[in-house]
Amino acid sequence: MRAFFFLTVLMLCGSTAYAEDLPVFNLTLKNHAFVPPELTVPAGQKFKLILANEDPSAAEFESSDLDREKVVPAQGTITIFFDPLDPGIYNYFDDFHADQTTGKLIAK
Amino acid sequence: MFAAALIVFREVLEAALVVSIILAATRGVSGRSAWIASGILGGVAGAALVASLTSYLASLFEGTGQDILNAVICFVAVVLIGWHVIWMNKHGKEIASELRRLGHNIKEGRSHLSMLAIVVGLAVMREGSEVVLMLEGLWSGSSTPLLLGSFLGLILGVAVGALIYAGFTFLPIGKLFRLTNGLLVMIAAGMAAHGANFLVQAGLISAHGRRIWDTSHILSDQDGLGQFLGALIGYIARPNGVEVLGYFLTITLIAGLIFWVNRPSQPLSNNRM
Numbered sequence: 001m002r003a004f005f006f007l008t009v010l011m012l013c014g015s016t017a018y019a020e021d022l023p024v025f026n027l028t029l030k031n032h033a034f035v036p037p038e039l040t041v042p043a044g045q046k047f048k049l050i051l052a053n054e055d056p057s058a059a060e061f062e063s064s065d066l067d068r069e070k071v072v073p074a075q076g077t078i079t080i081f082f083d084p085l086d087p088g089i090y091n092y093f094d095d096f097h098a099d100q101t102t103g104k105l106i107a108k
Numbered sequence: 109m110f111a112a113a114l115i116v117f118r119e120v121l122e123a124a125l126v127v128s129i130i131l132a133a134t135r136g137v138s139g140r141s142a143w144i145a146s147g148i149l150g151g152v153a154g155a156a157l158v159a160s161l162t163s164y165l166a167s168l169f170e171g172t173g174q175d176i177l178n179a180v181i182c183f184v185a186v187v188l189i190g191w192h193v194i195w196m197n198k199h200g201k202e203i204a205s206e207l208r209r210l211g212h213n214i215k216e217g218r219s220h221l222s223m224l225a226i227v228v229g230l231a232v233m234r235e236g237s238e239v240v241l242m243l244e245g246l247w248s249g250s251s252t253p254l255l256l257g258s259f260l261g262l263i264l265g266v267a268v269g270a271l272i273y274a275g276f277t278f279l280p281i282g283k284l285f286r287l288t289n290g291l292l293v294m295i296a297a298g299m300a301a302h303g304a305n306f307l308v309q310a311g312l313i314s315a316h317g318r319r320i321w322d323t324s325h326i327l328s329d330q331d332g333l334g335q336f337l338g339a340l341i342g343y344i345a346r347p348n349g350v351e352v353l354g355y356f357l358t359i360t361l362i363a364g365l366i367f368w369v370n371r372p373s374q375p376l377s378n379n380r381m
Binding site: 057060064068070077078079081095096099 | 305
């Protein structure tokens with residue numbers, strides 16, 4: 001069963017590029033706020049988001065709209081990949097401070 | 109304080125659910141409590157370890173180390189849970205006596221129980237590391253309400269888990285194992301879906317379609333019953349292609365292996381009078 005999963009992953013890998021040349025967008029967490037609070041990205045295109053956490057405590061980038069959930073350590077940086085999005089507004093938040101730290105991704 | 113309580117409660121409940129189901133699934137096996145308890149302790153230690161290594165992990169694999177680790181944890185759990193379910197079905201005919209035999213058959217029993225202990229440990233580790241990191245983050249404020257809230261969340265999570273286990277004990281053992289097998293298959297399927305999404309998050313595979321269906325207006329998976337079902341049967345309100353694929357592929361694979369393992373050409377196992 002382990003072999004099966006490995007093979008499936010390989011097959012799926014073959015159908016996409018682990019691309020180094022994707023458009024890159026930067027997001028920062030500072031004083032428990034996303035900077036910029038609204039980020040515009042192109043719709044219909046893969047991209048990657050680099051999230052830098054400048055706060056002294058860990059945060060978790062989470063979005064049901066975007067189907068993403070990832071911890072970013074204090075003073076750390078993470079990379080999150082996104083498949084092409086339909087035009088629209090996507091909400092995300094810091095799950096560790098869900099009520100105060102929110103942001104929007106606007107795809108157009 | 110309540111924010112901390114709620115977050116800790118949710119995470120603890122997800123782990124407690126897996127623990128209760130596995131406890132119920134091993135009812136009657138001697139020594140299983142010790143194994144499961146050590147699984148929990150191992151998971152707690154693992155959670156603290158993962159939390160402390162977060163910065164290092166995040167930097168691995170070009171910023172996707174965490175996703176890779178989470179994906180590996182998910183897939184390992186899928187394999188171990190699947191193994192247990194297939195084994196239980198194979199030896200299903202005289203389950204109660206079989207399990208007592210398992211408890212006494214030290215070698216076979218130990219390897220089986222250690223696998224389940226690992227599953228428990230992985231569940232605790234995954235949820236626990238999030239709790240540790242979140243608590244670390246909130247620590248910068250005043251810590252007493254934080255500690256109280258976390259403790260409250262922990263107690264409540266364990267209590268609900270215990271209630272669920274108690275509910276299981278009312279079932280006769282044959283029905284109980286059928287139920288726990290069914291639940292474990294769905295838990296495994298849900299973990300496969302999550303594992304697949306971690307690989308998408310890491311940019312290793314494409315999602316192959318977003319929002320295959322959208323039932324978020326019927327039942328959101330963000331909180332309440334929807335989130336509980338998410339932990340129990342792997343419910344996702346707006347799954348992408350690989351999540352759906354992972355989920356149903358896992359169920360099909362486990363069911364297929366159960367049928368294959370139980371195929372009629374097998375000689376009957378030793379006749380127990």
